[in-house]
Amino acid sequence: MTAPTTPTPAPAQTDDTSDAPTGRAPGGALHGPVIAWFDEHARDLPWRRPEAGPWGVMVSEFMLQQTPVNRVLPVYEQWLIRWPRPADLAKEPPGEAVRAWGRLGYPRRALRLHGAAVAITERHGGDVPTEHAQLLALPGIGEYTAAAVASFAYGQRHPVLDTNVRRVxxxxxxxxxxxxxxxxxxxxxxxxxxxxEDERTASRWAAASMELGALICTAKNESCHRCPISAQCAWQLAGKPEHDGPPRRGQTYAGTDRQVRGRLLAVLREAVTPVPQSILDRVWDEPVQRARALDALVSDGLVEPLPGGLYRLPLT
Known part of the structure; x- marks a missing residue:
């Protein structure tokens, strides 16, 4: 979720600014130190390299949502070997995207990425569009992803707000x-x-502030002593007061429908032919929860039911 080191030039794009600035002090005092820190400490990640191109940046943005970098790296690399261009993915059935997604979690992202590849191929000649509005019009692309691709792939000026940036x-x-x-x-x-104001600086700031949140200003065990803006940090200057808002939401997995869905999909990903219901019944002992999870997979378009109680990954 960070920028290539050399963005591809593109026409300038800006977000709607109908919500005018509120008079808060400008961020100039933050930009320089954070970008300088990023230039020295940024991780060498494949989607940051110039050869990744806009498609590589887009793939990384889909995969990195709610998934750690170390889990994404092997899947990302294999994905781009198999589908180096949007048109390559668009030619495949959507079920192949789900299969290649492996255990990254939240597999609907695979369907959305496949849908975006089809739209890019049909509407834009196979090239990831440069304009923010065109990116936002692609299926499966929300405000965050559109801004991230426009900023990181094309060096445009957009606020990119992920969890790490929001925390910083x-x-x-x-x-x-x-x-x-x-x-x-x-x-x-x-x-x-x-x-x-400067486009290139804005793009670097987006990537740098995101990296700062990922490596230094972390949710737990933050490394304030290594932070390039600790002297200006309002939270640090206030004595690091404890969070007093709504409880932070934790994510449970064991025993949830998500776990059951994952186990069902794991069987279907490994299968080369449609899978009978009797095989899927072995995945989870509790029949009501198992049936609910399977129904949800079908409803989400991740599994295709066939006559005779058979199931497979979707072909259309």
Missing amino acids: LARAVTGTQYPPNATTAAERRLARELLP
């Missing part, structure tokens, strides 16, 4: 330990207000 801004600027559970309009206004 919450601490450094607003003085709170954590941002709200869901992104707020106030956070979006702040991100726009802090965005450097």
Whole structure:
């Protein structure tokens, strides 16, 4: 979820600024130290390299949502070996995208990425579009992903708000330990207000602030002594007050429908022919939960039911 080191030039794009800045102090004091730190400490990740191109950046953005870098790396590399261009993926059935997604989790992302590849091929001649509005119009692309691809692949000026950036801004600027559970309009206004005017600097700031949140300003065990902006950090200056907002949401997995869905998909990914219901019944002992999970997979388009009680990954 960070930028290639040499973005591909593209026409300038800016987000709607109908929510005007609120008069908060500009972020100039933050930009220089954070970008300088990034230049020295940024991880060498394949989607940051110039050869990744816009498609490589887009693939990484889909995969990195709610998934750690170390889990993404092997799947990302194999994905681009198999499908180096959107058109290569678009030619395959969507079930092949689900199969290749492996155990990254949240497999609907694979279907959405496949849908985006089809749309890119049909509407844009196989090239990831450069304009933010065109990116946002692709299936499966939300505001965050459109802004991230426009910024990281094309060097454009957009606020890119992921969990890491939101945490950095919450601490450094607003003085709170954590941002709200869901992104707020106030956070979006702040991100726009802090965005450097220069396009290249704005793109670097987006990547650098994200990396700072991933490596230094982490959710737990933050490394304030290594932070390039600790002297300006509002949370640090306030004595690092404890979070007093709504409880932080934890993610459980064991025993949930998500776990059952994952086990069902694992069987279907390994199969080369349709799988009978009797095989899927062995995946989970509790029949009601198992049936509910399978129905959800069918409803989400991740599994295709066939006559005779057979199931497979989707072909269309």
